[in-house]
Amino acid sequence: MPVTVTRTTITTTSSSSGLGFPTTVGSARALAQPLGLLRLLQLISTCVAFSLVASVGAWTGAMGNWSMFTWCFCFAVTLIILIVELGGLQARFPLSWRNFPITYACYAALFCLSASIIYPTTYVQFLSHGRSRDHAIAATTFSCIACLAYATEVAWTRARPGEITGYMATVPGLLKVLETFVACVIFAFISNPYLYQHQPALEWCVAVYSICFILAAVAILLNLGDCTNMLPIPFPSFLSGLALLSVLFYATALVIWPLYQFNEKYSSQPRRSMDISCSNRHTYYVCAWDRRLAVAILTAINLLAYVADLVYSARLVFVRV
Known part of the structure; x- marks a missing residue:
């Protein structure tokens, strides 16, 4: 780079x-x-x-x-x-x-x-x-x-x-920070395994969040350690491949997570009023339905971040070529 x-x-x-x-x-x-x-x-x-x-x-x-x-x-x-x-x-x-x-x-x-x-x-x-x-x-x-x-x-x-x-002072670098932070917030909301362990498709979503977080964290650590020249491929190409893979993964999660969490066909609760854990308004605990909704919104936010990251990373590769 x-x-x-x-x-x-x-x-x-x-x-x-x-x-x-x-x-x-x-x-x-x-x-x-x-x-x-x-x-x-x-x-x-x-x-x-x-x-x-x-x-x-x-x-x-x-x-x-x-x-x-x-x-x-x-x-x-x-x-x-x-x-x-x-x-x-x-x-x-x-x-x-x-x-x-x-x-x-x-x-x-x-x-x-x-x-x-x-x-x-x-x-x-x-x-x-x-x-x-x-x-x-x-x-x-x-x-x-x-x-x-x-x-x-x-x-x-x-x-x-x-x-x-x-x-890290460039737009793609700052987007990497946003992507990892949003992923950490997602992990906080899905800290209770009961939110996803009942469906293999939801476990795939958790795998998506984990894999993409690790890849973005690796990109950040390579820059913080000035180790980008240790990669077997040019760093801009690595970033473009990472962003493309993350966009594809998050696109699947954006469809699967709401489908299996808010569709009655899959024994889910489409409305907040159906979740008994949300009935107590005076509590420091975030109820299950709110957690599911938060993860769905954060998934969409991270997908947009990865799309923007892909656009900027592709431009870096184009300029390098």
Whole structure:
């Protein structure tokens, strides 16, 4: 892949390393630059979010734990990025610094977005008025701020048309992040085997989600490790084949999953009112019918992402030829 030059925006001095990209020197003044200030906002907002929740114990169940994990994880990794850049340690970092920060920022934006939606809808609305609810609402607000801050970083650092940069800063690279994230959310919704074990066709859908997730994760890891030249075929061809295979697989899942989950012919429940587990409105648990519907919607979203990925990957192959 001819994407070997990176932009470093929060440094004070640089010198050529002889490898085709600059060697940076860290400085405390980096925090006064726009990207440094943005990362400080990310750090503070995620810290405040989990601190507010932890101070009153306002998290319960899988969805509350997910939100708490999201804020703590994003805080920790953002802190690591700031330390690495302030210390000028990019060359010693075990992953490609051309690809890692924007990859993480994209994941963090999606993580915080999910927490900002899931936490208030599955937990906060059921809290009684008082200190815990106030803290939970404030934490949701800071989660939204963090999401916007991470999304802004992605917008600032992504590749522009005609610009040479790391693969993960390009549209196909960012689509890979979206594809793997959506797949992880699907896995969370199908964590209960009873949703699919009664039909071999539904087990095929689970296999599709797993196979496509692994392939997209491999593409991301190859870029983060700067190992794309180790493939026996050109990396753009590998990406095109991966995207085409994923589109075909997801197309089958998009048909099979709703057919076997919402068709009475296959002993399924076409309406939410038919699911007894959805009768209790005041619960932190997502009922089975809602899980099935969420997976169907997420399958459609990922199929669209893979179609867009295929279009961009095919263009890369065409340009290379």
